[in-house]
Amino acid sequence: MTAPTTDTVATTTWTGQSLPRKEDERLLKAQGSFVDDEGMHRQGYAQFVRSPYAHARIVSIDVSKAEALPGVITTLTGDEVKAMTEPLFQFAPKEDGAQMNEYLLAVDVARFQGDAVALVMAETREIARDAADLIEVDYDPLPVNTDGVKAADPDSYVLHDSLGDNIAWKGIFDWGDIDWALENADHVVKIDKLHFHRYSSTPIECNAVLVNWDPGTDMIRVVSNNQFPMFGALVIGPSMGVGIDQFDFVSQDIGGGFGIKINSYIAIGALALLSRKAGRPVKWTETRTEHHQAGGHGNERTFLDIEVPVMADGTMLGFKMRAFDDAGAYLHYEPLGAVIWSQVVPGPYKFKHVHVDYTETLTNKCPAVPNRGYSRMQHIWFVERVVDLVAQELGLDPVEVRRMNYVQPEDYPYTTPNGCVYDSGNLPGALDRVLEMIDYDAVKKLKEERAGSGKRIGIGIGTTLDSGTNNFGQSRILNPELPFSGNGEACTALLDLYGEVMLKLGTSPQGQGHETTASQVAADILGMSPENIRVWAGFDKSHSAYIGFSGTYASQFAVTGINAVIGAVNKLKAEIIEVAAHAFGVEQDQVELANGEARIIGNPEAAIPFIGIANMVLANNATLPHEMAERISLVCRHVYVPPFEVPDTEKKYGNLTLTYSTQTHAAVIEVDEETGKIEILDYAVVDDCGTRINPMVVEGQVHGATIHGIGAALRESFDYDEDGQLLTSNFLFYHAASATDVPNIKTDHIESPSPFTGTGAKGMGEGGGAPVHTLSSAIQDAIGPGRAIVDDSYNPPERVWRMLNWDGPAEERGVSVVSKNGGS
C-alpha cells in the first residue's frame, strides 16, 4: 500500500500557541449549557424501570398503579416499543443472516442488571421516581453467565435465541508466517493467560436527554450529550421508522464523554417514543448508579495460549494468541472493537508474524462501548505485557528489548504486517527522554538500596500508540456488505451581515477546546485575531455542517475537524478576495487579507473592511455583476476527506488509520510488602502527536488520559458477582481517582509532524492507555523474576499482595520458555 498524501497546507502564527480557551469564561461562571441546564415548555421527567436481575424472562409488566398516581403523564413498555418499531440495525449478522433482535426497551427478556424494561413520565423528577417503583414487573430468573470466555462454549446458556449461540463475531487474523517464526525462533515464550479488565472513564455528567417529538411538525428535537449524534441517528432512525431529516440533534456543553457517551442513542430513541406518546417534551437525567449499571463499560478482553517467538539477541518476531472480547448483553457500536484493535497489530514494534484467533462473546453484563483508548489499548497492553515478560524470562533488559524492537525513526512511513501505515515518530528518542525525566539510573540504585526494607521499588515503562482518524472501511472486515468506508468532517465558515466571521463545526466536543483551536487556524488564514472569530458553541444539526461521521470521538479533531476548518476558511478567503479584487479593479493575486480587511498588496491604505465585503454581497448586491452576486454567498462549507481506500477484507489488510501519535510513560512505584499498597513516587510522560495546534490543550489531554489509566490500573473496576450483580455501581464502591489518589504528572514532548495531514498534526485525545501498561510493568519489576506474573490489567492492593506472597510451583506461574538449544 502506498502512503497517503494530502494537499491541505500548514498555517502559521496563531497556530501552535497555548492560547487560553474561548470556552472557559462561560464555564467558569456557570454560564455553560449542559443538558440539565436546558428546559422546554410543558416538559415532563422520565424514569427508567430497570431489571434487578442479570438475566430474566419478563413475564408481565403492570403499569396501572403507576398511571393512577397523580402527576404521572404516561408509561411505555417493551411490548409497546416492539409493536411500533423494528429491531435495531446490527453491524455483522451471521452468515446465515441470524442476528440479535434488540429494541429500544427490553422485550420478553432482560439480559443484564440495569436493562431497561419500561419508562414512566411524570410532572416532576420525584413523582417519576415514585411511579417507577409502582410499576410491577414479574420476572422469571434465567441462568447467568458473566464469563466472556465460557460464553463461547457450545453448551453455555444462549442470551439471544435468534442468534443460536453467544458468539457476536469471530475471525482469524493471520499475517506473515507465525508457524515459520515459532519453528525458527531461538526461544518461544509461552504465557497461559492475560486479562484486561472492565472499567470506564465515568464522565462526571451522566447521560442526559431532553427530547420533544413535536406533534405539529413531526420533528424530533433531541437536546442531549451524545458525542456521536449522527451515528445514533443512523441506528435509531430506521428502527423508529423516521427519516434522519426529522431529527434535530443539539448539544452545547458536554460534561465529559470519553467514548462512553456514544452509547446514549438507545435511551434517546426510547425517550423520543415516550415524548410522542405523551405529546409533550420529556427530560431524563441518568443517575450515577444507572450510569454504572447500564451507561456502558469499556471492553474486557482475555488473551489465551500466547506464544512469542524470540531470537537470541532479543529480536521478537511476533506472537500467536486467542482473544476473547466480552461485549456484554447487546452490541452497542460493537462488534467494531473486534477489528479496531488491528489498527495497532504490532504495537510500536516491528513484529512481522502475527496470528490472532479472535472471538467476541455475549454475556449478562452491561454492553461494552468505546472508552478512551477503545480496543487498541487492550491490545497494546497485551503487547507491552508480552515484551516485559519476554525480557524477564530471558533475562534481558526491558529497556533494551524495547529499543531494539521499536519501529525506528528512519523506518517511517512504516507499513505494518496488516497494511497500516505508521506516519512518523521517534520512539527511541522518547524513551531516552522519559528515562531521563525519572532519573532512571538513580532510581535503579534506589531500588537496590530499598531491597529488603519492606518497601520495594518498581520501575515501569509503557509505550503506546494513539491511532487517530480511523478508516471506517475496517468495519467491512466484520461484514463486507457494510456500506461504510473512509472518514471525514465538515465545517461552515461564513461572513455575517456586518462582516463578522463565524465558524460552525460538525463536532460535539466534551472539553477538547474545539472553539479555540478552530479559531486559531482560521485566524492565520484570514489574517485576524482568534478573538474576533466566533465559533458556534456545540452542535445543532439544523444548521451545523455535518456528514455521517460527524461527532467527537476516536482521536481525530486535529486532523478531520481542523482540516475541515482550513478548507472552509480558505474558500471564504477566496470569495472575500474575489469581491475585493472586483471592487479595487485589480487582479485577485494583488489582494491580501490582514486585520479584518481586504487590501491591495503593498498599499495598505487601499483597504475594504470585511463589513464592506459583506455589505456588497449580502445587502448591496446590485453593485456587483449579477453572475458574481449569485455565485458568491460568503457561506462556505467544506468537507475534509482523509485519503483512504477500502481494505482487503479477505486478507484483513489495508490502512486503517491516518495518524499514529505515540506516548512513552515511565513510573517509579513503591510497593508496601505488608499491604500490597502502591504509591507512585514519580511519573513522567513524553508525548509525540506531531505539530501541536495548542500545546496547552494537548498537555491537558495527556494529563487526563494519564490519570484515567492510573485509576484503571490500580483503583477502578466493574466487578460482577456470580449472579451478575454489579458490585461497583456508584462512586462509593467504584473508586474514581481523587486528587490525593494520584501523582503529579511530569510531561515533555517530541514533535514528529505527520506527513499525511497537511498541518503535521495528529489526533491524540485518547492517549492509548499507557499508564495501564506502565503500572503492570512497574509492579512486575517490583515482584521480580521467577515469581508471580502480572497477568491482569487491574492491580488493587489485595492482588498485589497475593502476587508478592505467591509461592506456588514454577509450572503454575503461567509463563514458560522453550529454547532451541534444548533449554526450557
Add this chain to the structure above:
Amino acid sequence: MANTPGPVQDIEFTLNGDPISRTTSSRQLLVHFLRDDLGLRGPKIGCDTGHCGACTVNYNGKVIKSCMTLAVQADGAEIDTVESLAGESGDLDDLQESFRENHALQCGYCTSGVLMSSKFLLERNPNPTAAEIREGIHGNLCRCTGYVNIVKAISAAAHGDKGLALIERLNREHAEEAGI
C-alpha cells in the same frame, strides 16, 4: 416542586447575598431546589452518593455537598454558589482567572464545585503546598484534567508565579512529598 406529593415547608435564606423566600417540598434536595426552582446552573449533579463534589456550595462558611442536603435545611442559612465569584461587572475573580490561564478545566462540569472547594481552601490557608491543595480538593472528582492543572491553578493563584517556574516549583514540591 408544587406538584410533588408530600409535605411542604416555607424557607428563607440568603443566596449569594440576596434574600430568598420560597416554599419547598420537604423531600427535595438542595441541589434540585437551587437548579430547578431557582434556576442556578452552578451546582451540578454527578453522583448519588456525595462523592463527586460537582454540587459543592458554601453553607454558613463551610463547603457542603448540596446533593446531601435537603432544601429545607437551607432555612436561615447563608449559601454561596459559584455564581457569587465573578464580580458585579462579570469579570472573573483571581481564582477563576488562574483556572483559565492554567487550563484547569476541560469539560467544565466539575469546575463549579472545584472552584468552591478551592476558594474555601485559600480562605483558610492562603499559602498551601501542593499536597495541601490536593487534600483541599479531594472531595471533588475531575475526570478531564487529572488534577495536574487544577493544582497548578490554585497554587499559582496563591503564589503568583507562572510558566516554567511554577511547573518546576510544583514538581519539586511533589518530589519532596514522595521522598525521591
